[in-house]
Amino acid sequence: MIAQPDWVLANGGFNDTNGIVTTLPSPIPGLLMSTFDGSITKSTTTVFASGVPIPNADPSSFVAYSGAVTFAKDKYRVYCLGGANSTTTIIVGADPHTFTPVQESGYATDTLHVYAGCNILPDADPASFEALSGYDNGGGYVKDSAHVWYLCVEDGSESDCPSDIPQIVQGADPATFELYSNVAPISATTTLVDATDKSHAYESGRIVQ
Numbered sequence: 001m002i003a004q005p006d007w008v009l010a011n012g013g014f015n016d017t018n019g020i021v022t023t024l025p026s027p028i029p030g031l032l033m034s035t036f037d038g039s040i041t042k043s044t045t046t047v048f049a050s051g052v053p054i055p056n057a058d059p060s061s062f063v064a065y066s067g068a069v070t071f072a073k074d075k076y077r078v079y080c081l082g083g084a085n086s087t088t089t090i091i092v093g094a095d096p097h098t099f100t101p102v103q104e105s106g107y108a109t110d111t112l113h114v115y116a117g118c119n120i121l122p123d124a125d126p127a128s129f130e131a132l133s134g135y136d137n138g139g140g141y142v143k144d145s146a147h148v149w150y151l152c153v154e155d156g157s158e159s160d161c162p163s164d165i166p167q168i169v170q171g172a173d174p175a176t177f178e179l180y181s182n183v184a185p186i187s188a189t190t191t192l193v194d195a196t197d198k199s200h201a202y203e204s205g206r207i208v209q
Contacts, residue, residue, distance in 0.1 A: 093112075178195065180196050
């Protein structure tokens with residue numbers, strides 16, 4: 001499923017799905033559109049992220065996508081919005097004409113690359129890429145025809161994450177790899193299983209059987 005642009009009409013506020021108008025924190029004169037939470041807004045001349053103008057963004061073609069990571073694009077470039085410092089990052093090399101978020105997972109593809117948040121996921125094939133779980137929803141798995149990746153998130157249960165980029169799950173078989181829906185110990189002496197393939201069981205990106 002492809003994520004849809006997340007815009008609603010705004011006139012000093014925006015409408016939620018029940019038609020309730022909510023006033024923006026600082027209404028912007030001439031405001032035309034807003035994301036649902038009001039974090040991304042645009043007028044006829046300027047696009048704003050958290051009230052800060054995005055330099056050189058084109059309001060007429062600018063669209064934003066909600067999800068685990070907020071992606072946006074105009075006819076000239078692709079943006080990654082938010083992050084630890086609430087910054088707006090241009091994703092260098094991304095193709096705005098084919099850039100497409102993968103559901104609301106925090107991943108996206110274009111004709112050349114797969115993106116994990118604001119970064120290119122090395123060696124990933126956009127044509128066969130599939131997000132099995134979201135980018136920052138407690139970590140999770142993604143795969144293409146050749147690899148399986150796992151993203152570790154430091155949430156208290158996983159405190160030794162090597163990277164904020166998904167890591168290849170060594171030994172995993174992409175063709176048969178799937179999430180294990182009934183998360184449970186596979187024996188009295190093992191940890192929980194969260195995925196399986198034809199040969200192994202996995203927990204947090206590691207083979208446990």
